[in-house]
Amino acid sequence: MKISKLAVDIGHNVQFDGGAVGIRSENELNYEVGTKLIEKCRAAGLTVINCTPSSATSLYDSLNQRVQAANSNNSDFFISIHHNLCTGGHGSEILCIPGGRAEGIAKIILPEISKLGFTNRGVKAGNDLFVLKNTNMSAILIECAFCDSPVDMNNYNPETMAEAIFKGICKAFEINASEHCSPSEQTNYYTVVKGDTLSSIAKSYGTTISKLVQRNNIKDANLIVIGQKVRVN
Incomplete structure (x- = not known):
């Protein structure tokens, strides 16, 4: 299941589409993990489309821009980075449209995150999520952790989270970074x-x-x- 072009969406982070606020701001966490993940994927030779809009006129416009960025660039796979909020909840989960390629990829990436010590909450159906049902390619939405959970936020490290997701991507798509040229050569x-x-x-x-x-x-x-x-x- 090799790919060459990956769409990465850094959740929220734009007017009319703000993230949750707990112990940490979801906007901040999404941005930190997302930007680090993009850097790692590009360094491994992947073409990465950053689907995060710079501005939006409504929530629909924000979500639609993300989808259109992935679709118009003919991306091979779509990943949206988020952090959860629910009093008393903790751990990591991945949402997707069940029964297809996305579910298989999610089941490879999620255990890598769990190795960091986060509870594996499983791969769940996200049929109602705009970015999952409107992208032309297979898509997943990663809820990395709960931004209002002391269990999750204690010593939370965006670098290790991004690295765990990247390792999962490499496993899922058979990427060997040493076999790829650097982005500057493409x-x-x-x-x-x-x-x-x-x-x-x-x-x-x-x-x-x-x-x-x-x-x-x-x-x-x-x-x-x-x-x-x-x-x-």
């Missing part, structure tokens, strides 16, 4: 979706506006259009 393109700016694209791919302008012969840095393909390295 030519990757991003397809512009609603709400994108060169600034947001540059931030997502760890580059600068000036480099994007130069690589793509862009005459006006303030003018990009939906569907436009932007070379990001």
Whole structure:
């Protein structure tokens, strides 16, 4: 089950779509784990589409932008990073549409997270979740831990969480990082979706506006259009 292009959605983190707040902020945790996971996957040679919107006009717009970013870039698989909240709850779980490829992948990734000491709450049905039912590719939503749980938040480490998810990805998709060239040796393109700016694209791919302008012969840095393909390295 090898892939070359992975869509990663850092949950919430945009106006009209804020995360839960417990001992830690879900927005903050999602961002820390998600950005570290993206870095690790790109270093392993995967093309990663960061599906997190830079702005949104409504909750629907936020969710739809994430789906469209994955779909328009023909991603092979979709992962959304979240943290749970429920008084008294603790542990990790993964939601998916049951019975398909996503469920199998989830059952490989979740045990890697549990090795960190988090209770394995199982792979659960997420048929009603917008990002799972509207992506063209198989998709999972990872609830890494409970942001209001002292059990989970005590010594919580975003780096080790991202590493555990990454290990699961490598196992699930037969990725050997040593066999892949670095992202800098590949030519990757991003397809512009609603709400994108060169600034947001540059931030997502760890580059600068000036480099994007130069690589793509862009005459006006303030003018990009939906569907436009932007070379990001």
